[in-house]
Amino acid sequence: MKNTRLIVSLIAFAAVIGLPGQRGGAxxxxxxxxxxxxxxQRDLDSFLNFMRVQLSRQxxxxxxxxxxxxxxxxxxxxxxxxxxxxxEAKKENIKIDDARITAKxxxxxxxxxxxxxxxxxxxxxxxxxxxxxxxxREQQMMLEIVNKKIRSRIIVKPSEITEYYNKNIDRFKTPExxxxxxxxxxxxxxxxxxxxxxxxxxxxxxxxxxxNFTASEFRARPGGQLKKEVEDxxxxxxxxxxxxxxxxxxxxxxFKLNSITPPRQQSLAETSETIHSFLYERxxxxxxxxxxxxxxxxxxxxxFQDKQPG
Numbered sequence: 001m002k003n004t005r006l007i008v009s010l011i012a013f014a015a016v017i018g019l020p021g022q023r024g025g026a027x028x029x030x031x032x033x034x035x036x037x038x039x040x041q042r043d044l045d046s047f048l049n050f051m052r053v054q055l056s057r058q059x060x061x062x063x064x065x066x067x068x069x070x071x072x073x074x075x076x077x078x079x080x081x082x083x084x085x086x087x088e089a090k091k092e093n094i095k096i097d098d099a100r101i102t103a104k105x106x107x108x109x110x111x112x113x114x115x116x117x118x119x120x121x122x123x124x125x126x127x128x129x130x131x132x133x134x135x136x137r138e139q140q141m142m143l144e145i146v147n148k149k150i151r152s153r154i155i156v157k158p159s160e161i162t163e164y165y166n167k168n169i170d171r172f173k174t175p176e177x178x179x180x181x182x183x184x185x186x187x188x189x190x191x192x193x194x195x196x197x198x199x200x201x202x203x204x205x206x207x208x209x210x211x212n213f214t215a216s217e218f219r220a221r222p223g224g225q226l227k228k229e230v231e232d233x234x235x236x237x238x239x240x241x242x243x244x245x246x247x248x249x250x251x252x253x254x255f256k257l258n259s260i261t262p263p264r265q266q267s268l269a270e271t272s273e274t275i276h277s278f279l280y281e282r283x284x285x286x287x288x289x290x291x292x293x294x295x296x297x298x299x300x301x302x303x304f305q306d307k308q309p310g
Contacts, residue, residue, distance in 0.1 A: 032076060033302045034083040044075055076303060084295045086138055089145035096140045104136045105129065150287045156279045164275050165268050172266040175221045178234060181256040185213035191245035191252035198242040198256055213254075 032039040048068060055064045071078075112118040122128060165172065181204045183194050190211040197207040208215035220226060222235055233243050234255060243255040 031304050032080055033300065033304075034080055035087060035299050035301075037083055037087070039076070039079050039083065043079060047075060047079065048072070080301060080303075081292050082142065084292065084299060085142045085145060088149070088295065089141040092145055092148065094141045094144045094148075096137050096144070100140060101133055101136050104140065105133060108132065108136075146288070150291060151284060154280055154283050154287065156276050156283070158272075160279060161272050161275045162268060164279060165271060169265070172271045174264055174266060175223065176263045177261040178220050178237075178257060179217065179259045179261075180220065180234065181215060181217055181258060183208050183211070183213045183215045183254045183256075184251050185211060186251055187211075188245060188247070188252050191254055195242050195245060195254045198254065204256065217258075 029041040030038050031041055031044060048071070052064055052068065055067060059067070109115060109118045112121065119129075122132065183191075183198075183204065185191060185194075190213065194207050194211045194213055197210060198204070202210070204215050207213075220231075220234055222231065224231070226234065227248060230246055230248065230253070233246055234257070237243060237255070237257040239257055239260060241257050243253075245252045245254055247253075
């Protein structure tokens with residue numbers, strides 16, 4: 001659905017998006033009117049600036065700009081939808097306790113090595129803590145109105161969970177899983193000797209020490225998670241087997257198969273919580289789209305944007 005991604009941003013980026021009405025040298029051009037409120041070019045630019053700060057905690061510079069480029073195409077629509085939801089919260093006289101705001105700000109601070117880094121990140125965008133507090137308050141107000149109007153009204157019946165399970169039963173089959181010891185080093189001859197030691201009954205730690213190899217345990221499932229040359233070896237083995245050395249990018253691996261858990265069908269009882277969460281969130285998204293579309297229909301919205309945000 002077209003609007004689902006936009007509405008999810010409300011939840012995912014609480015206390016992250018840009019701040020309307022900042023003072024400073026940013027451009028004051030009005031890009032939209034939403035009922036009796038305006039959205040300026042500054043609002044759009046602030047949104048992107050905050051996203052860059054937040055994404056920098058997870059991604060490299062090139063990846064950040066790729067994500068920003070995707071966001072630009074529907075940024076104004078995101079802000080319009082947020083503004084409509086906030087207006088509804090104000091109509092319902094939603095109030096947020098100051099302690100809750102403080103707690104959310106502390107969560108944001110924890111993403112930075114030190115408080116000074118947090119303050120520098122705000123300063124780089126021309127902001128102070130009070131700006132962020134206001135935005136957190138507004139985001140929490142939006143979350144509360146969404147909980148009141150949408151989330152609290154969603155019910156998933158047990159019969160719906162059972163029906164979904166029966167219609168999608170193949171999705172709940174767990175594949176075969178194997179547990180291996182892996183010994184790796186850079187000497188082909190030592191790898192062959194390591195395999196011989198293991199076949200002779202030497203334990204993994206002793207065989208690894210004798211060859212100066214690194215030993216570890218790992219789990220594997222079929223289906224392309226591993227390189228083909230490795231997967232072909234691993235899934236041809238029987239319990240207790242030791243592989244011939246396998247060369248991967250200059251390293252030589254020796255594998256010992258310890259156990260096999262066969263594929264099985266998960267029961268309805270095992271999967272009911274997962275199915276409930278899936279159906280609940282799907283219904284939540286559908287209801288959000290419908291609700292926001294209704295808000296748009298009864299609102300005055302005018303867009304003037306002819307410029308891409310910063």
